[in-house]
Structures are given as C-alpha cells and as structure tokens.
Amino acid sequence: MNFLALVPIAFPMALAVGMHFVEFKNESYKRAYLLGGVFLNFIFAMMVIFVANPEMHIFKINDFMEIYFKVDGMSKLFITMTSILWIFTTAYSFDYMHHEGKEQKFFTYFLVTYGVIVGISLAGNIFTFYIFYEFLTLSTFPLVIHTGTKEALASGKKYLIYSFSGATLVLLGMILLFSVTGTLDFVPGGILEGVAINNRVTAAYVILFLGFSVKAAMVPFHSWLPAAMVAPTPVSSLLHAVAVVKSGIFALIRITFYLFGAEAVNAMHVRGYLSILVALTILMGSFVALHQENLKKRLAYSTISQLGYIMLGILLLNEDGLTGALLHLINHAVIKITLFFCVGIIMLRTGYKTIGEIRGIGKKMPITMGCFSIASISLIGIPPTNGFVSKWFLAMGGLQENRAIFVVILLVSAILTAAYLMPIVITAFFPGEMGKELENSEPPLMMLIPVVVLTGITVAFGLFPNFILHFIQGISRSLIG
Amino acid sequence: MYNSYPLIIILVLFISAFAIPLFKSIKMARIIGISAAGISLVLSILTLIGVKANGAYYFRVGHFDAPWGIEFHIGIIEGLMGVLFMTVSMAVLWFSIYSIDHDLSKKKVPLFYTLVNLLVGSLLGIVFSDDLFNCFVFIEISSIASCGIVVVKDKKENIKAALKYLILSSLGSGLVLMGIALVYSLTGHLNMAHIHEALVSIYPEHSRNMLIAIGLFTVGLGVKSAMFPLHTWLPDAHTYAPASSSALLSALVLKAYVILYIKIIHRVFGMSIVGDLPVLNIVLLLGAVGMIAGSVLAILQKNLKRMVAYSSVAQMGYVFFGIGLGTTMGLAAAIFQIFNHAFTKSALFLSAGSILEKTGKKNISDLKGIGKEMPFTMAIFTIGGMSLVGIPLLSGFNSKWNFAVAVIEAHRVELLAVVLISSLLNALYYFPVIINGYFGEESLEGKVYRNTERPLKELLPIIVLVLGVIYFGVSGGGLLSLIEAGIPALN
C-alpha cells in the first residue's frame, strides 16, 4: 500500500480547512501561507509523479466501484500543467480578490479545487475519475457564484444543471461499458480486447463522449461557459480556460484512448457524426466571438472554438492528430490564461469591460497590452509562436486522414481568430481619447509577474518546442500504433 | 438461544408501550420507551448474528405446529430489517428527547412514546410473522399507531392529515383483508408456507382467482406504502407530523408494508405463479412512473418538508421498480434501497424538522442563508440530499448502481434511462435548497444572523444516521452480499 498519491490531493484540502483556523496577523502572512502552500503542493505533486510513481488501490466496494490511482504520461502532463498554472493564478489572485472581496471563501474553494484536479489527473479508472469529476463541479460552483448577484446565481444554476446532466450521461455510459467489459481501468490501447463492437459498446462511447463534452464546452452544450464568465477573472481564467474545460478534454482523451482504444473507436463509424459537432464548435465559437463586445465573453467564445481544435485532434485518431491535440491542450492553457489575466488587469485598473472602452489603453499599460498582443499572435498561430506548432500537427493529422476539409476549417478559424483578437490589440494601441488623464496604470508586481512569465513561456514553447514535443509524441506513440 | 428473541422484541415493545401511561411523568415515559427500544435493538442484533450463522428458521408462537398455530419466519432479510427498524427508531427516539416537547403539549408526550413503541412493535410483527391473518392484525395496529403519531400534535392540519391517512389506510387494509379471504377460500390455510404449497398445486385451474388476490394485495399494500398513484395521503401526513414522527413514517412504516408485499410475492405465491401473471410488469411500470412523477411533484413544492415527503414517493418508486424487475438482483437492489432510504430520509426529515423548529420557516424560499445560521444541521441535510441525488461514496449512489446492474442483468437496458433521469431530477430539488442555504444569503442584505444551531449533543442522533449513509456508501458491498445471501430463504 502506498498512500503517497493522496498527499497532493489531500494537502490543498487541508490548507483550505486550515484557512478557517489560522488567524493571519496581516495580509502578507496570508499570502505567504497560500503561495507557500500551493508551491509546496506543486513539489509534492512533482515528487509523486516523477519520483515515487505510485500505483495504489485505495479501497474497493465491488468490481465497479474501486478507488484506484495510477501515474502515467497523461497524468504527468496534466498535473505539471495545472500545478504550474495554479501557482501563477494564486499570485495573481491576491490583489485581484482583495478588490473583489470575500477572499476567505474564494481561497478555500480555490484550494479544494486544486486537490480535486490532482485527483482527476491521477485517477486510474473511470469510476475514480467520475467521483473527482463530480467533486469538481461541486467545488467550482461556489467560485462561479462568488459575486452573489442574481446574474451570478442564475449562471451558477445553469452551470450545475449542465454539469450534472453531463455527469448523468457519463454514469450511463460507464454502466453500459461495464456491462460489456467488466472492468473500467485506464489501459493504454483500451480495455475492449476480445470484445465485439456491438451497438451497446457504440452507444457507451457516444454517451460518454457527449457526457464529457459538456464540460469541454462542445456545441450544443457550450452555453454554460460564456454564462460562467460572471465569475471573478482568476476563476474564469483558471477554471474556465484551464481546469474545468481541460478536465473535460482530459476525460475525452482518457475514454477514447484508454478505455475504448483508437482501433475500436475507428471501427464504430460514429466518428463522422461527432466530427460534425466538433467542426461546428470550432466555427461557431469563432463566429460568435466576433460579435462579443464584452472582452471576457469574447475570450470565452474563443475558448469554445479552441477546445474544438483539441477535440478534432482527438477524433482524428492518428499520431499527429493526437500530438497536436495534446500540444494545443498545453498551449491553449498557457495562452488563454495570459489573455484572461490581461483582461482582468484592465478591468481591475480601469473598470472597462468592453472593447469600445479600451481605446488607447496600450499607452497606459504597455507591459500588459504587450503581453496580450504576444499571446494573441500565438493563439492565431503565426510562427514562431507555440500556437503555430500545435496547429501544424493538427493540420498534418487531418491530411493523413485524407480529410482536407479539416485543414480548411483550421485555416478559416485561424483567420477568424485573427479577426476577433487583433481588433483588441489594434484598439488598445490606437491613439484615442481616454476619459482619464494618461498615467501609468500598470498593476502591482504580484499581478504583472505572472503575466510576463507566462508570456515568456508562450514564446519559449514556440522557439524550443522539442522538449515538450518529444514527451507528447512519446505518449501518442504509446496510444496509437 | 436466539430463537425466541423476535417474539420477545415484540412483547417488550408492546408491554412497555402500555406500561408508559401508568406512570404520569415524561421522564419515566422516556426511560421506559427508550430502554425498551434499546433492549430490542440488542436482541435484534443477536438474532441477526444467529441467523447469519445458522440460517433461517421458523419459530412457533405458543408451541403449536404450523397449520394451527402462528409461526414466525426469521431469515437474514427479516433479521436485517429488525436491526434496521430498531436502529432508526432508536435514533429517532433519542432525537425526540430534545425536540418532541417543542411540538406537543406536556400531556401528550408520554402518549407519543406509547404510540412509537406500539408502532415499531407492530411493524416488526408484520416483518416477522409467517401468518397472513396475524400480519393483518399487525397492519391494523400499525395503522392506528401511525395515524396516532401524526395526530398527537394537536393542530387542525394534523387532524385533517391523520383522518385522510386513516381513511385511505383502512381502505388499503380492507383490500388486503379481502385478498387474505380469497387466498383462504382457495387454500384453507393462513400460514404462508402452507398456502404456497396449496397454491402451487391448484394454480392451473384457479389462476384468475389468484390474479385477483395478488391485485388486491398490490393495491392494498400499495396504498399503504405510497406506490405512485396511490400516494395522495402521504404528503399531508408527512408534512404536518412532528419531525420525529415524519422520520418514522417515511423510514419505517412504508418499508414494513413493502417487506410484507415482497413476502406475499415470493413466499405466498412464489415466482413460479407470479412470473406467469402480468402483476410484476404493472408494479415495474408504476415504480418507474413513481420515480419520475414523485420527483417532478417534489420540484413543484414550496414547503421544505413537503418536498422531502414527495421525494419519498420517488424513492419508494425505486423499491417497487426493483421488485417489479422480478429478478434476484432486482429484489436485492430494492431491499438495499430500503436501507438507503430509511437512513437517508430519516436524517433528512430530522434535519428539516430542526430547521423548522429553530427558525419557524417552512418555505424553501425563506431558507436563504440558513447554512450560516445552522451550519451543522444544513451539512447533514446536504449529505442526505447528495446521497439521494447519487453522489458517489454515499449510499444513494450504491443503491442506484445496484438498480443499474439489475436492469442490465434483466436485459432491460432501456430502463437505465429511468433510473438516471430520476436521479437527475433529484438534483433539481435538493440542490436549490442547499445552494440557497449556503450561498443565497448575499441577496439578503442587512439580514441579522442569529446563531440558531442546535447544540451538537442534540444533533448526535442525526449524525449517527448520516454515518450510516456514508458507511453504506463506502462499503455497501457487504450489505448487498448479505441481502443476496438472504433472498433464497424468502422463497
């Protein structure tokens, strides 16, 4: 028995409980506690996945209900990504939440969510995954309705209904699959060996895919995501551009390649129908983003479109496609969090929320808007940024499948991405009349540093993608081939 | 050694019930009532241990042999039910020490304990007895006692609810009695095992009579255990009764009749006859409709306790659904659901009752921010609600899982949708309460928060129930295999 894997799951939750018992003398003690705690947990997580490498069965209720943790390439990738982004978000949130209020509540659920996300990444079978997936909904819900306004409560309700409906579908799919296979462990290449692909298996896959795609914001299940943008910016950025939607994507990868396996999915002949939905997601997200005046909403729709890329990469079921999907999973996380942070800074410092108001703001906050521009360029996919690399692999994957239509969709969407992001950049740097006197409005260092470092990472990934590319190609080769 | 314990349990409960009025003090009533329940709990546990080790047995009441004398049949299922009933009623009695004075006038408190012991004793009688007419007598005692614990609170709504309950309940008993009469006229026996033998031998020529008899039992017991379209008495009775009574009514009273129904299906008629008749399909259909309709009705409610009461209709739908599947796994799932619902719903009713008692607010919309005023009570309510919604690691999830397995084993995969839709509907009415309780307070600016929490000591009985919910969620496999081991003895 090796209970090490529980440490990075339980430690943030213990920190969250601790928040209620420790009296902080002043603000900086509290910051040290939170940042130190999150950083410590990052180290724990790294030790668990790279050093201890545990595989453990916590307890078993019956064949179906077993709590089981395992570390593999996917969990390494996902944990590393979320843990690093969590540290940045913690640092960024201090000043932002100071302004927003109710910090105690925010950080409590913020920390709990961290533990849950680690649980999701380490889950060794879909039942464990499902438990943490449900907990994720419950722990992020208070963050979504943080402001407590009527609008926030309405969005929160929408979020819950969508999430629970999705989870119910997932449960249905799990039961159907279990009735065929008798096991639900994640095994590279799938657990369907020797099982005939009949209607029940196909139904299980489609139901699981649709269930998880609710969190991954696939059209037509996407509308909770823009609604959830009423949450404070750190929440939107971390949870709705990184953790929540990405755990949906993570789940899709898990079911496609670890439960059913690429061959079985290919044999099911449902890929075409699902691809239509995904293509719709890509295009619709981009088109709707064009019309959004509110900056956060525009980014939210952009997220929907970008998530569509990743799902497309998964459904291509070939090595390049999956490599592109995994790369884009990481790249999009880093880029989107940067964009959200910049928008958050604008909202915090000036109170502006729409694109029309930010004319000329680039002069007031050159560093912030500079970072925003770099991230935008990267998301559009102009070389040599990291966005280009992931889209390149996606396009390759599409060509391998002899589906040029996918490449066309990618290109159209890239143009649309430019069309909805560049106006923000251009407006910001366009000289205009600002209502207030021009002065340097750059935010406190604690907020600026994460933005700058994340931008640095974006550029670094674009210039030197080999290290991470190598790792990802290792994963996709082990799953397909 | 343990053979006579079931009879002793019933006697202890009945004698204590009638001993209570002799002493005119509330304190004595509590001591007698609770110690009798305590003794019964210990005895029922010993019985279960004995049955587990040595298998099912018949106990001859008064040492007369079967066709003439009354027999008890004690198998693992009956033993489990004994333990379940006594555990829940112990917790409820314990809770009532702190709460019942609030609802009742001083004079009525000893009466409450009399009625509770009478009720639990008669319910156990229904569960244990192997004689149909004996069951009928226990049914009538429990009808009076359960109306009694509703009307013991002397409000006009209670009297109305109790009368409605009594009328429909005696309608149900009338149908059951007619069913017994039919069976008796066919076989000349009242002992279940003997009836079964006789029925099997005469089945081909009397199948229509048997269909009528099963129909009478189904409708009669269906009224009493709130099978869907026959549930109309339930919301009033469960809403207006004192919290402790509501908990007993939904956790135990409904269940005893279902157990009797299971015994009639499996012991009296046997699957060889019932499987040939369309009854189980109708039960399955009504169960499935109840699972959905009960939840939909619950969503429409504004009163918290009424909502919880309608949720019982949905949960009983699951039980009938499991019985209606007609397979061993379906039956096991139904019995597991009886456990799940008994623990969960009693915890829910007691915590909802505490909220009502401490704040005086009965409408869901008034309960915004209650999580701040009564954090522990609300936490208990939350766990109970989440269990019924089917969050993993709570007993409700295990229960739903069992139903899913049963449905697949019975090759009726399409019914999975019913199970899952119903659990999703559960979420639609429990979550708003929980969310409003914890997060709705922001819309009430300027509200003064009073700490209305009960002392932790007074919450302990509910916490015990919630621990049961969590225990069956984390290690429900043991209970399920025990139930599965007990089912053959039912036939």
Add this chain to the structure above:
Amino acid sequence: MGHLITNYYETGAIILFGVGFVTLLAHGNLIKKIIGMNIMDTAVFLFFIAKGYISGSEAPIIRSVKSATGYINPVPTALMLTGIVVAVSITAFALALTIRVYEKYGTVDLNEIIKMGGE
C-alpha cells in the same frame, strides 16, 4: 350465472364490498366514509364466515364428542371475531378524529375541508 346464485353468500359479500368501497371513495362526508368502511369490513366478515360454514353442521361447541365433520370450521369464525374487534377500534378512532375535525373546521365534509386548506 348459476354460480352466482349457488354461492349467494359470496355474491352478496362481493356486492357489499363494492358498495362499501364506492361509499368510502366517492362520498365527501366523513361519517359516510366511515360507514362505507364498515360495510366493506362487514362484507369481508360475511365472506370469511360463509367459507367456514358447512351446510347442516353445528357450531363447534363440543358437548359430546362427534367426528370433526359434524362441526363447521371454527377458524374463520375466530378470525372474524378478531376482525370485528379491529374494525370497531378503527371506527372508534375515525369517529373520534371526525369529532375533532368538526370542532376545528366546523364541517365534516372532506372536500370543503380541503378547499379551506389553510396551508
């Protein structure tokens, strides 16, 4: 048809049962409901006792020992004695509640009481 006339006790019992059942369900007046309940119970008693009756036999009060065939079946009669006791107690309880209802609501019509609602 012939069966119905030969078994006139049973036929009568079932007709009575139906009468009671409908009275119990269809009438709003609580007293009538209770009467219906009683008719229903009586019907079952009749049915049961008819089942135990053997034409030409005596009541099982044993003065001098005859063979068992000489007596009617005593079990249903004994059961129905219990049944009567149960029915009487339920009736008493229901009547007591009806009196209380009348005190609180001023009517014994269930439909009117439900209409008054209050809650």
